[in-house]
Amino acid sequence: MAVPSADTVKVPDLQRLPGLRQYLASLTGRERARAQSRLSGLGEADLAGLGVSEPQLVERDYRVEEISGVIPPDLRGTLYRNGPGRWQDHTGRPLHHLFDGDGMLSAFTIADGAVHYKNRYVRTSHYTGKSGTRHLGTPAAGGWPANIGRFMPNLANTNVVEHAGHLYALWEGGPPHEIDPDTLETLGVRRFGGELRWMGSYSAHPSICPGTGEMFNFGVEFIPRPHLRIYRTNARGRLGHFRSVPLPYVAMVHDFAITERYLVFVVSPIIPDAVPVALGLKSLGDALQYQPRRGSVFILVPRAGGKVRQIESEAVMVFHLSNAYDDGEDTVVDAIRYEDGRLLKRIARFQSSSLDDAPSVFARYRITKTGRVLDEALCDEPCEFPRHHGGFEGRAHRYSYFNTRRHLGSFYDSITKLDLADRVATTYTTSGAGNSFCEPVFTPKADAVNEDDGWLLSVEYRADSHTSQLVILDAADLERGPVATAGLTHHVPQGFHGNFVPRAM
Numbered sequence: 001m002a003v004p005s006a007d008t009v010k011v012p013d014l015q016r017l018p019g020l021r022q023y024l025a026s027l028t029g030r031e032r033a034r035a036q037s038r039l040s041g042l043g044e045a046d047l048a049g050l051g052v053s054e055p056q057l058v059e060r061d062y063r064v065e066e067i068s069g070v071i072p073p074d075l076r077g078t079l080y081r082n083g084p085g086r087w088q089d090h091t092g093r094p095l096h097h098l099f100d101g102d103g104m105l106s107a108f109t110i111a112d113g114a115v116h117y118k119n120r121y122v123r124t125s126h127y128t129g130k131s132g133t134r135h136l137g138t139p140a141a142g143g144w145p146a147n148i149g150r151f152m153p154n155l156a157n158t159n160v161v162e163h164a165g166h167l168y169a170l171w172e173g174g175p176p177h178e179i180d181p182d183t184l185e186t187l188g189v190r191r192f193g194g195e196l197r198w199m200g201s202y203s204a205h206p207s208i209c210p211g212t213g214e215m216f217n218f219g220v221e222f223i224p225r226p227h228l229r230i231y232r233t234n235a236r237g238r239l240g241h242f243r244s245v246p247l248p249y250v251a252m253v254h255d256f257a258i259t260e261r262y263l264v265f266v267v268s269p270i271i272p273d274a275v276p277v278a279l280g281l282k283s284l285g286d287a288l289q290y291q292p293r294r295g296s297v298f299i300l301v302p303r304a305g306g307k308v309r310q311i312e313s314e315a316v317m318v319f320h321l322s323n324a325y326d327d328g329e330d331t332v333v334d335a336i337r338y339e340d341g342r343l344l345k346r347i348a349r350f351q352s353s354s355l356d357d358a359p360s361v362f363a364r365y366r367i368t369k370t371g372r373v374l375d376e377a378l379c380d381e382p383c384e385f386p387r388h389h390g391g392f393e394g395r396a397h398r399y400s401y402f403n404t405r406r407h408l409g410s411f412y413d414s415i416t417k418l419d420l421a422d423r424v425a426t427t428y429t430t431s432g433a434g435n436s437f438c439e440p441v442f443t444p445k446a447d448a449v450n451e452d453d454g455w456l457l458s459v460e461y462r463a464d465s466h467t468s469q470l471v472i473l474d475a476a477d478l479e480r481g482p483v484a485t486a487g488l489t490h491h492v493p494q495g496f497h498g499n500f501v502p503r504a505m
């Protein structure tokens with residue numbers, strides 16, 4: 001790649017982006033020139049929207065005064081969200097990878113037409129400065145001697161999930177941190193009586209069966225051989241080992257889905273180049289490679305016990321699955337599928353990267369009784385962060401909701417509802433240049449009859465004021481736009497995942 005000299009490329013207004021300024025200043029000359037070159041390729045809207053990646057260092061707790069529209073009277077509960085809030089270690093050194101930031105929780109508590117906002121960092125060992133400075137995508141300072149044999153810190157930055165009366169901040173490489181649902185204080189690391197052994201890997205995407213109240217989840221372990229270690233937590237919160245299933249190779253597995261019969265895993269060949277990582281020469285984030293020649297495996301684990309089905313297929317590149325269900329003898333699973341592995345490189349340098357050369361589609365896979373994998377694209381707009389009605393988890397559902405983009409190249413400026421029966425997509429796109437949305441979370445209305453009788457909750461970054469707002473949309477009438485918004489006095493970084501916990505009326 002040709003690298004323009006640093007003084008000939010267009011760069012954003014760094015005065016209003018102190019986090020980006022510090023990040024660029026921390027890079028070596030060649031890396032900095034590459035980052036500036038990437039930034040110079042962004043359009044005006046993307047440059048305006050870069051503020052959503054600025055860190056948010058202040059913890060707040062206040063009643064939101066800027067309300068527009070009418071907060072639905074039946075909407076009562078808390079939207080919890082999680083995501084990296086600052087990309088720096090305790091020495092203040094900027095970190096490079098999207099996944100490297102400390103987990104910052106937000107709580108939007110909605111009741112009686114009003115909204116209360118609170119944010120708080122998870123008090124992990126990393127946040128409190130008690131762990132090292134080696135990260136997924138940023139090596140520790142000091143070269144290979146400082147990196148060899150070091151584990152990554154648990155950042156608790158990926159999801160926040162309530163089950164059996166407990167709230168957990170999740171990160172896939174280690175055990176959950178339990179969080180006080182009212183104060184967002186960190187109550188401690190939870191290993192469930194030692195059931196989460198060794199590193200305690202526990203994915204950030206557990207799946208709760210609406211029929212039984214059980215929460216299934218898994219961790220990826222590599223010793224003595226790569227395998228999925230699957231857990232089942234009963235409705236009273238007691239976690240137990242369900243079973244272990246071998247993986248075909250050392251792979252990053254981020255998500256899974258359930259049906260009424262199976263747990264469904266789609267293994268993508270996202271494989272680390274292990275030797276330079278082991279020698280401390282490369283970060284794991286930079287060593288992850290998409291290796292399509294290794295192929296993929298669809299793994300179906302019977303919930304009632306019995307033989308695990310492993311169906312090999314041509315390679316598919318996925319992080320997030322949507323829903324899955326049994327269809328006669330077939331199993332159907334929906335997923336966000338990427339064209340190739342370019343996303344891995346973009347998120348490794350997220351402060352200066354555009355995603356629009358790493359296209360994705362909303363895809364459906366059907367695994368037949370005879371072991372064939374059939375696929376079709378149901379929506380070909382670039383998309384991410386799929387959600388659906390939680391009451392249809394593991395069952396045939398009609399509507400999926402996810403982020404798409406129409407104008408931006410770096411983030412998602414739209415929320416799309418996909419009718420899986422009619423194969424019709426409807427979309428709401430923000431009108432603000434540089435504005436972007438996080439994942440839309442669905443919660444049903446109190447008097448819901450149809451599957452889409454509910455509210456979609458998202459957080460919109462407002463580029464012109466460098467603030468964020470809670471956005472409430474009617475899922476049955478998405479194109480109308482927000483029925484209400486609650487404007488914060490500051491911004492919330494993009495974030496990853498969250499969930500709405502209703503409270504009794």
Ligand SMILES: [Fe+2]
Nearest residue numbers: 254320496497
């Ligand atoms: Fe995720």
